[in-house]
Amino acid sequence: xxxxxxxxxxxxxxxxxxxxxxxxxxxxxxxxxxxxxxxxxxxxxxxxxxxxxxxxxxxxxxxxxxxxxxxxxxxxxxxxxxxxxxxxxxxxxxxxxxxxxxxxxxx
Amino acid sequence: xxxxxxxxxxxxxxxxxxxxxxxxxxxxxxxxxxxxxxxxxxxxxxxxxxxxxxxxxxxxxxxxxxxxxxxxxxxxxxxxxxxxxxxxxxxxxxxxxxxxxxxxxxx
DNA sequence: TTGACATGCAACCATTTAGTTGCATAATCT
DNA sequence: AGATTATGCAACTAAATGGTTGCATGTCAA
Numbered sequence: 001x002x003x004x005x006x007x008x009x010x011x012x013x014x015x016x017x018x019x020x021x022x023x024x025x026x027x028x029x030x031x032x033x034x035x036x037x038x039x040x041x042x043x044x045x046x047x048x049x050x051x052x053x054x055x056x057x058x059x060x061x062x063x064x065x066x067x068x069x070x071x072x073x074x075x076x077x078x079x080x081x082x083x084x085x086x087x088x089x090x091x092x093x094x095x096x097x098x099x100x101x102x103x104x105x106x107x
Numbered sequence: 108x109x110x111x112x113x114x115x116x117x118x119x120x121x122x123x124x125x126x127x128x129x130x131x132x133x134x135x136x137x138x139x140x141x142x143x144x145x146x147x148x149x150x151x152x153x154x155x156x157x158x159x160x161x162x163x164x165x166x167x168x169x170x171x172x173x174x175x176x177x178x179x180x181x182x183x184x185x186x187x188x189x190x191x192x193x194x195x196x197x198x199x200x201x202x203x204x205x206x207x208x209x210x211x212x213x214x
Numbered sequence: 215t216t217g218a219c220a221t222g223c224a225a226c227c228a229t230t231t232a233g234t235t236g237c238a239t240a241a242t243c244t
Numbered sequence: 245a246g247a248t249t250a251t252g253c254a255a256c257t258a259a260a261t262g263g264t265t266g267c268a269t270g271t272c273a274a
Contacts, residue, residue, distance in 0.1 A: 009116035024201040062241040094131040169271040
């Protein structure tokens with residue numbers, strides 16, 4: 001799970017995922033086209049995404065095709081994010097309690 | 108949104124959020140108790156969480172109380188993660204297409 | 215009022231990260 | 245076969261990150 005969070009931490013990498021979302025199965029060169037950095041930098045980002053299993057690679061001759069794998073995203077949602085999200089009302093009421101407690105002391 | 112993803116990238120910080128999930132409104136010292144690093148390191152992590160608005164701080168005398176704020180998590184879910192998650196079936200069929208395309212060429 | 219406790223601030227350090235440049239290799243096209 | 249294209253690999257650099265230590269400050273309690 002750590003690798004997925006780490007992979008998502010960089011906005012260039014999230015951008016790459018977004019570009020694959022728009023058009024899946026792009027080659028490395030295609031992914032580089034609208035980006036400012038060098039191809040080698042993009043390669044490194046994609047390698048991280050691949051390690052985190054967020055992107056799957058298919059070789060087609062000398063071309064490297066990149067496909068999204070949305071499963072790890074579902075996993076971090078299910079295992080972590082949803083848990084915290086479900087507690088929004090409770091967290092807010094606890095914060096309110098905290099505020100009251102402080103004000104009581106002050107009064 | 109970037110700050111939230113960055114904040115979540117570190118496992119110590121996710122752990123801190125988990126500890127607040129178990130018991131909201133803890134002081135800095137309390138949060139330090141079961142961790143291996145120094146108080147100052149924890150402070151830095153909490154500062155990042157605060158900047159990302161994942162944690163809200165209430166001062167109570169000399170004590171700093173930390174409360175969860177689950178809203179940013181909901182936001183990154185709504186604005187980013189859900190979008191990608193919703194496309195699981197499509198992403199998988201695109202990957203399949205890719206595989207077929209390659210196999211066709213080979214045959 | 216003095217001592218203990220909760221926290222902040224600053225300087226420093228090692229590692230990781232995000233990027234670069236330069237060169238090598240392999241597939242494709244003419 | 246030769247030129248072009250798609251990619252990989254390695255070495256290097258600057259900046260960010262995660263951690264430390266040492267000392268300062270403010271609050272509480274005896």
